[in-house]
Amino acid sequence: xxxxDGFVQKIIVIIIPMICVxxxxxxxxxxxxxxxxxxxxITVLNYGDYxxxxxxxxxxxxxxxHVVYEEYETPETMYAxxxxxxxxxxxxCTSEYMIEKLISEDEVLPIHPQNIPNLSYIDExxxxxxxxxxxxxSYTVPYFLGTVGLLYNTKAVDPKDVKSxxxxxxxxxxxxxxxxxxxxxxLIPAFCLxxxxxxxxxxxxxxxxLALLEEQKRLNYAYLSDDAMYEMIMENANMALIYSGEANAxxxxxxxxxxxxxxxxxxxxxxxxxxPKTCTHQKEAEAFLDFLCDPxxxxxxxxxxxxxxxxxxxxxxxxxxxxxxxxMFPSEEVLERCEVFHALPDEDMRRYNDLWKxxxxxxxx
Amino acid sequence: xxxxxxxxxxxxxxxxxxxxxxLSFNNSxxxxxxxxxxxxxxxxxxTDETIRTAILSTALISMASALxxxxxxxxxxxGLRKLRIKRVALAISDIPLLNPDIVTGVSMMLLFxxxxxxxxxxxxxxxxxxEIPYVLLNVSPALLAWDxxxxxxxxxxxxxxxxxxWRVVFPEIFPGILSGFLMAMTMxxxxxxxxxxxxxxGVNTLSTMIYTELKRGVNPAMYALSTLLFLAVFVxxxxxxxxxxAARR
Amino acid sequence: xxxxxxxxxxxxxxxxIIIPILFICYYGLTRDGHFTFSNIAAIxxxxxxxxxxxxxxxxxxxxxICLLISIPLGLALRSIRSRFLVFLFxxxxxxxxxxxxLAWKLLLGTNGIIGRLFHVRSILNTQLATEIGMxxxxxxxxxxxxxxxxxxxxxSIIDAAYDLGADRAQVLTKIMLPGAKAGILSAVVMVFVPxxxxxxxxxxxxxxxxxxxxxxxxxxxxxxxxxxxxxGLGMVLMVFVLLSTMLLRGxxx
Numbered sequence: 001x002x003x004x005d006g007f008v009q010k011i012i013v014i015i016i017p018m019i020c021v022x023x024x025x026x027x028x029x030x031x032x033x034x035x036x037x038x039x040x041x042i043t044v045l046n047y048g049d050y051x052x053x054x055x056x057x058x059x060x061x062x063x064x065x066h067v068v069y070e071e072y073e074t075p076e077t078m079y080a081x082x083x084x085x086x087x088x089x090x091x092x093c094t095s096e097y098m099i100e101k102l103i104s105e106d107e108v109l110p111i112h113p114q115n116i117p118n119l120s121y122i123d124e125x126x127x128x129x130x131x132x133x134x135x136x137x138s139y140t141v142p143y144f145l146g147t148v149g150l151l152y153n154t155k156a157v158d159p160k161d162v163k164s165x166x167x168x169x170x171x172x173x174x175x176x177x178x179x180x181x182x183x184x185x186x187l188i189p190a191f192c193l194x195x196x197x198x199x200x201x202x203x204x205x206x207x208x209x210l211a212l213l214e215e216q217k218r219l220n221y222a223y224l225s226d227d228a229m230y231e232m233i234m235e236n237a238n239m240a241l242i243y244s245g246e247a248n249a250x251x252x253x254x255x256x257x258x259x260x261x262x263x264x265x266x267x268x269x270x271x272x273x274x275x276p277k278t279c280t281h282q283k284e285a286e287a288f289l290d291f292l293c294d295p296x297x298x299x300x301x302x303x304x305x306x307x308x309x310x311x312x313x314x315x316x317x318x319x320x321x322x323x324x325x326x327x328m329f330p331s332e333e334v335l336e337r338c339e340v341f342h343a344l345p346d347e348d349m350r351r352y353n354d355l356w357k358x359x360x361x362x363x364x365x
Numbered sequence: 366x367x368x369x370x371x372x373x374x375x376x377x378x379x380x381x382x383x384x385x386x387x388l389s390f391n392n393s394x395x396x397x398x399x400x401x402x403x404x405x406x407x408x409x410x411x412t413d414e415t416i417r418t419a420i421l422s423t424a425l426i427s428m429a430s431a432l433x434x435x436x437x438x439x440x441x442x443x444g445l446r447k448l449r450i451k452r453v454a455l456a457i458s459d460i461p462l463l464n465p466d467i468v469t470g471v472s473m474m475l476l477f478x479x480x481x482x483x484x485x486x487x488x489x490x491x492x493x494x495x496e497i498p499y500v501l502l503n504v505s506p507a508l509l510a511w512d513x514x515x516x517x518x519x520x521x522x523x524x525x526x527x528x529x530x531w532r533v534v535f536p537e538i539f540p541g542i543l544s545g546f547l548m549a550m551t552m553x554x555x556x557x558x559x560x561x562x563x564x565x566x567g568v569n570t571l572s573t574m575i576y577t578e579l580k581r582g583v584n585p586a587m588y589a590l591s592t593l594l595f596l597a598v599f600v601x602x603x604x605x606x607x608x609x610x611a612a613r614r
Numbered sequence: 615x616x617x618x619x620x621x622x623x624x625x626x627x628x629x630x631i632i633i634p635i636l637f638i639c640y641y642g643l644t645r646d647g648h649f650t651f652s653n654i655a656a657i658x659x660x661x662x663x664x665x666x667x668x669x670x671x672x673x674x675x676x677x678x679i680c681l682l683i684s685i686p687l688g689l690a691l692r693s694i695r696s697r698f699l700v701f702l703f704x705x706x707x708x709x710x711x712x713x714x715x716l717a718w719k720l721l722l723g724t725n726g727i728i729g730r731l732f733h734v735r736s737i738l739n740t741q742l743a744t745e746i747g748m749x750x751x752x753x754x755x756x757x758x759x760x761x762x763x764x765x766x767x768x769x770s771i772i773d774a775a776y777d778l779g780a781d782r783a784q785v786l787t788k789i790m791l792p793g794a795k796a797g798i799l800s801a802v803v804m805v806f807v808p809x810x811x812x813x814x815x816x817x818x819x820x821x822x823x824x825x826x827x828x829x830x831x832x833x834x835x836x837x838x839x840x841x842x843x844x845x846g847l848g849m850v851l852m853v854f855v856l857l858s859t860m861l862l863r864g865x866x867x
Binding site for chain 3: 074076077079080081083175181217220221222223224231234235236237353354357358360361363
Binding site for chain 2: 616617618619620621622623624626627628630631632633634635637638641683686687690691693694697699701702703704705706708709710711712713714716717718719720721727750753754807808810811812813814818828831832835841844845848849851852855856859
C-alpha cells in the first residue's frame with residue numbers, strides 16, 4: 001500500500017499546482033480581457049443601448065481609463081443589482097425617481113463641479129426637473145430627458161383616438177397594443193385617466209388602476225421594454241406606450257409612425273448620472289462625466305441615442321427643423337401638463353410590486 | 366408514410382434554423398422585406414467588441430471549466446470506489462443535474478455575493494460545479510469495467526505506481542474521460558440560467574450576450590452568429606461521428 | 615488506489631453544492647433575520663400559485679406532445695436504422711437555446727414569416743407560443759432516449775412474437791413499449807424538469823403576458839429584490855422537482 005500512497009502524493013503534487021497555475025493564468029487572461037493594460041478602470045452601469053459605444057472607446061483612448069460597461073433593463077433591476085453590492089459601480093445612470101430614492105438612502109456621493117467644467121452646457125431650464133429629485137443640484141448630471149406617450153402607426157390608428165389615453169382601452173386595437181414592461185410606466189395611463197397624480201399611492205387609486213390595467217391586458221400584444229420600438233418599426237403592433245426618445249428613433253425608421261402625449265397628462269422624465277457610494281475612482285468617473293458633457297461628444301452621443309438632450313451646445317448645433325421637432329424638444333405646454341415621478345417609500349413600492357404581480361398573473365376569462 | 370412523418374418532424378426542427386440562416390444574409394435590418402444579399406452581418410460578428418469578448422469568454426470558460434471538472438471528476442470517480450460514503454457523495458454531486466437550473470444559479474449567487482464580487486471567476490466556479498456530474502456519468506462506467514487486478518499485476522511486475530497508472534489504467538478509461546470532457550464543455554457553452562445569475566459586470570458568455578442583445582432589439586449580427594455556430598456544431602459532430610466510425614472498424 | 619484521490623472532489627461538492635443549498639435555505643427560512651415559514655407559505659398566494667399551476671400544466675402538455683411525437687418517431691427511426699438520420703435529430707440539441715427561441719419569435723410575430731405566408735393571426739406572446747418554444751427546445755431530449763431504448767430491443771424477440779401469431783398492435787403494446795419503458799421515463803424527466811423551471815422561453819415568447827414560476831422567482835431576485843421570498847419559492851420548486859423525479863425514478867425500478 002505504501003507504493004500507492006506515493007502515487008497519490010505524486011498525483012496531488014502534480015495536479016494541485018496545475019489547477020493553481022491554470023486558475024492564475026485564467027484570472028489574468030480574463031483580467032486582460034476586462035481591463036487590458038490600463039491602470040485605472042471605472043465600472044459604469046447604464047440603461048440598455050443608451051450610449052454611442054464609440055464615445056466609450058474615444059474616452060478610453062483619450063484618458064487611458066478603462067471602462068467596464070454594463071447595462072440593465074429597468075430602474076428596479078438596477079436597484080437590485082446595485083443593492084446586492086456584488087459589484088462596485090463607479091458611475092450609474094438611471095431615472096430621476098430612483099436617484100431620489102438612492103439620495104434619500106444616502107447611497108449617492110456629491111459631485112465636484114470643478115472637475116466637470118462642461119457642466120455649464122446643461123440648459124438651465126431643465127434644472128426645474130432636477131429640482132424634483134435633487135433639490136440641492138449637487139448629486140447629478142442630467143443625461144437625457146423626455147416624455148411618455150403613445151407611438152402609433154398612422155395607417156392603422158386614428159390620430160384623434162390617441163389624443164386620450166383611452167385609446168389603450170379601445171376594442172378595435174385589440175392585439176395591436178404594446179405596454180411598457182414596468183409597473184410605474186404602466187400605471188401612467190391608468191392614473192391619468194382617473195385624473196390622479198402619477199405618484200398616487202393610496203389603495204383605492206391602486207385598486208382602481210389595477211382593475212383598469214387588467215381590463216386592458218386582454219387587448220395587449222405584449223409587455224416589452226427596449227424592444228417595443230422595433231416591434232413598432234416592423235409593424236408587428238400599431239400602438240405603444242413608449243418613451244419619447246424611442247418614439248423619435250422609431251419615426252426615423254418608419255415614416256408611418258407618429259407620437260402623441262395624451263391630453264390627460266403624462267410623465268416627464270429625466271435620466272441622470274450619479275456617483276454611487278461604492279465608487280472607488282471618483283476622479284475618473286467625473287472625468288467621464290465631463291467628457292460626456294463636451295458638446296462635440298454630446299452631439300455624437302445624441303445622434304445615436306436620439307433622446308431629448310439638455311445640452312445647449314448640442315441644441316445650437318442643430319438646424320431649425322430639428323430644433324422645432326416637438327417629439328424631440330417638447331413644447332412648454334406639454335412640459336407643463338406633465339409630472340415628474342417621485343421616489344416611493346418601500347412600503348408603497350411593495351404594493352406597486354404586488355399590483356404588478358397580480359396584473360402579470362391575470363388571465364382574462 | 367413513415368418517411369413523410371420523419372420529414373415533417375425534421376422540418377419542424379430545421380425551419381427555425383433555416384430562417385436564421387436566410388436572414389443572416391438579408392441586407393434589410395428589419396426583415397419586413399428582403400433587401401438583397403449581404404455579408405455585412407458576418408463582418409460585424411468579427412468586428413463587434415461585445416460579440417468578440419463574449420466568444421472569447423465562452424471559449425475560455427468552457428475549456429477551463431471542462432478541464433478542471435474533468436480532473437476533479439475523474440479523480441473523484443477513482444477515489445470514490447473505495448469510499449464508504451460513495452452513495453452519499455454521488456447523490457450530492459448529482460444535485461445540480463436534478464435541481465432546477467434557476468435554483469442552482471441563485472444558490473451559488475447567494476454564496477458568491479457573501480464573499481466576493483461577481484466576476485468571470487464566479488461563473489467559472491459555477492460551471493465547474495454543474496459539469497462534475499456529467500464527468501462522473503461518463504467516467505464511472507469506464508471504471509466499472511476496469512478491475513484492480515491489472516493494475517496490481519503491473520505493480521507486481523515492478524512498474525512504479527505512476528507508470529502503472531499511465532500505461533494500464535489511463536488508456537482503459539481515457540474514452541470515458543474524453544467524452545466526459547466534451548460533454549462538460551458543451552453543457553458550459555449552452556448554459557444560460559446559471560451564467561445569468563453568477564456573472565459579474567461586463568461578463569458575458571454567448572448565451573447571456575445573445576439574450577441581452579435580443580432584449581435590446583433587432584440585431585442581425587445574431588443571425589450571422591447563429592449560422593456560424595450551427596456550422597461549427599455540424600462540422601464537429603460530423604467529425605466526431607467519423608471518429609467513432611473509424612474506432613469501430 | 616487510494617481514496618484520497620477523491621478528497622478535492624469531495625471538498626468541491628461540499629463547498630459549491632451543499633453550502634449554496636444551505637444559503638438558499640437560510641434565506642428562504644428567514645426574514646429580517648428572524649426564522650419564518652412565510653416565504654414558503656407564500657406559494658399558496660394567488661400571485662405565486664397561478665404561475666406554479668400554469669408551469670405544471672404547460673410542462674405536462676409539453677411532455678405529452680414530446681412523447682406523442684417521439685414514440686412513433688423512435689419506431690420509425692428504428693426500422694430505418696440510418697445513423698445519419700439519428701444524427702440529424704440530435705443536431706438541434708446542440709443549437710443555442712436562446713437563438714432557436716429567437717427564430718420562433720421571427721416566425722410567429724404579426725408580420726412574422728408564418729403570418730405573411732399563410733395570413734393567419736399572430737400567436738406570438740401567448741401561452742401557445744410558449745408551449746411551441748418549449749416543445750421545440752426539449753424535443754431532442756425526448757427523441758434520443760426513446761430511440762436508444764427502441765434500438766436496443768432485440769429483433770429476434772420481435773420476430774419470435776410475430777411467429778407466435780402476435781399482431782402489430784400486440785407487438786407494440788406487449789414488447790416495444792414495455793421494452794422502452796426506461797427510455798420513455800428518462801425522456802419524461804428530461805423534458806418535464808426543464809420545462810417546469812424555465813424562464814427564458816416564456817420571457818421571450820410570452821411577451822411579458824405569460825408568467826411561469828421560473829419567471830416569478832427570477833423577478834424576485836432581479837426586480838423586486840426580495841431574496842428571501844425568491845429563495846423560499848426556489849425551495850418549493852426544488853422540493854417539487856426532486857419529489858417528482860424520485861416518483862418517476864421509482865416507477866423505473
